[in-house]
Amino acid sequence: MASGTTLSASAELKPVLIVGAGFAGAVLARSLADAGLPSTVIDARSHVAGNCHTERDPVTDVLTHVYGPHIFHTDAAEVWAYVTRFADFMPYEHRVRTTVGTRVYSLPIDLLTINQFYGTAMRPDEARAFIAAEADPIPAPANFEEQARSTVGVRLYEAFFKGYTQKQWGRSPKELPASVFNRLPLRFRYDGRYFSHRFQGIPREGYSRLVERILEHPLIDLRLRTSFAREAATGHGHVFWSGPLDEYFDFRLGRLPYRTLDFEHFRAEGDYQGCPVMNYADPDVPYTRITEHKHFAYWEDHPQTICTQEHSRAAGPTDIPYYPVRLANEKALLRDYLSLAGTVDGVTFIGRLGTYRYIDMDQCIAEALTTASTYLDALKAERSMPAFVQSPL
Template sequence: MGKHKYDYLLVGAGLFNAVFAREASKQGKKCLVIEKRGHIGGNLYCENIEGINVHKYGAHIFHTSNKHVWDYMNELCEFNHYINSPLANYKNKLYNLPFNMNTFNRLWGLNTPEQVKQKIEEQRLKIDNPANFEEQALSLIGTDVYQKLIKGYTEKQWGQDAKSLPAFIIKRIPIRFTYNNNYFNDPYQGIPIGGYNSIFEKCFEGCDIYANTDFFANKEIVKSANKTVFTGMIDQYYDYCYGQLDYRSLNFEHEVMNVDNFQGNAVINYTEREVPFTRILEHKHFEFGTQPKTVVTKEYSQEWRVGLEPYYPINTAENQEKFVKYEILANQQKNIYFGGRLGEYKYYDMDKTVEAALSLFKKMNGSHAYR
């Protein structure tokens, strides 16, 4: 450790740094964790309300095809057998997601894959070079599915008209010609029994943690550690010297309801543009709860600005060009490493976050790290 009190300063107490901290602790390294929020766990943090584990920052369903990652996570918690099967609500009619034979039967009353393929082909826009998101979607799926289940939801998510969104956003549309409502194709899937918080308590065990601590107001703290792993916004770290990267933000409205079951499903998307929220979550269904009350969350997509929480990097060519400049800057610096969605400006699923954290630790510490 040399002259430094800590081996690592970990900025942010989300999943990336939690996995990194666990690996560091296994090797007897000492970590200082600072977190601007009042709790550890990042966006996976759950709050217990009425005996229900409420996902405070949106639904998080762990899923992966990587058995190493699944085994790793199972050392930290026990998963239930929750299968993500969301619904879409359009004008008070419910449709299964992802688009499958149940969806098409509900839309058109058709029963066989052949009938559905024919219907989609009839409705498809025949165009070689779609100029925008709307044309691309219509060329892939046709009018009915697009108008009812894609258009409004996408416009709310991005905050603009579908005709002004680039075509590349939607390279393909997952269509199943089976009656299978399981949203993910991954073989491993579930929710930690009792919520996500216990994972973070285990991973950060033995670390010194300062919550409610803003890194940018306490930059001198880097001197207390040999190396820093930063999981905040890379553009903010460099004081936006190449300009701000773009993100989408979210807003959540949580409500306790005096009924035992509000909507009968954990996730229902609202696909009309006129309905301001994108989806309603009912948290007890993630863990098959039977509590007398329920907690629901309305989720709203919103434009990000400084001061709001950034959730989704907006992966345009212009943003990628900016990010590469920041990345070059980062690579020129010693003893500072960037990780996670914001540090690497990537839309990571949870399993990919775990993989990336293990990979960084291994790179920094040689072959003793988890493989």
């Protein structure tokens, strides 16, 4: 870890330029600063924390996840120790509900969901045998739909996955790889937790305050509302880019496609839906889910509430990118950009956007710590820094 690495007093400490004040950029900057290396961190937005940004709603005073809900979860003890160094985390286990037709179910699919859906009271072994009999006998599932049908059967697939997936990705589940479905848990026990990691929680004061504290160091020069210009790299020892990979190259090979989200906020008195997140699986419901933000901060008391509907669509040139598509054509374009990045000296691409991957917060932090260590080691050995510390493929 970079926090255990320091540079000698005689080393030439040229500051680095870090583009982006999300977790990737902030953790990298702090790790380098703790080792004695200064940095300039710039971000075009008016706030830190990127899409994890949280702020108080001016009407309800509810702490709001501005760009969609974020729950911190990890099995990495060192990452948990890192974030709890900068913030007081409240225990929180995420539980999602989904509306199908006129009924509400627990998600992900567990023994409760199965018994709810089929109107049964099966025990684990009975449910396992029942679902096995429901499943389609597809020997080598080639896509999301075939994998789902071969795992849970047609009825559960069409109720919970088909419509939601179509809305989220804007294409038929037959066009998505089978691996996408394999990331979704199926439990034959009563366990409604969305994540099963050892460490789970939400920072009491929100993610933006957490990132602000990470960046509070005399060797970190934070500049918000500042867009990247190539001449800004002058005088810096290295550039770490956490923006979109294709944007760094002015999209010269074409745009890497993303899904983006449109948010519709509304307020109400009391408690609107009784849970933090309600998914809507039916294809005729235009949004994918509704977030009720005050349920994330259960330790607070608010008489009013603010909720957010999410609508997924293809990202345009001016939209905020959220989910990389990463199908066959997109991966081919990604490989071309990786080859191009390999020809650039003095730049390393980091984070979710810089590596065109969807990674969780804990992964982003762990990779930023590794990147800092790699850079400090490169400085000491007087060798060049690679364009990618973690392979995007």
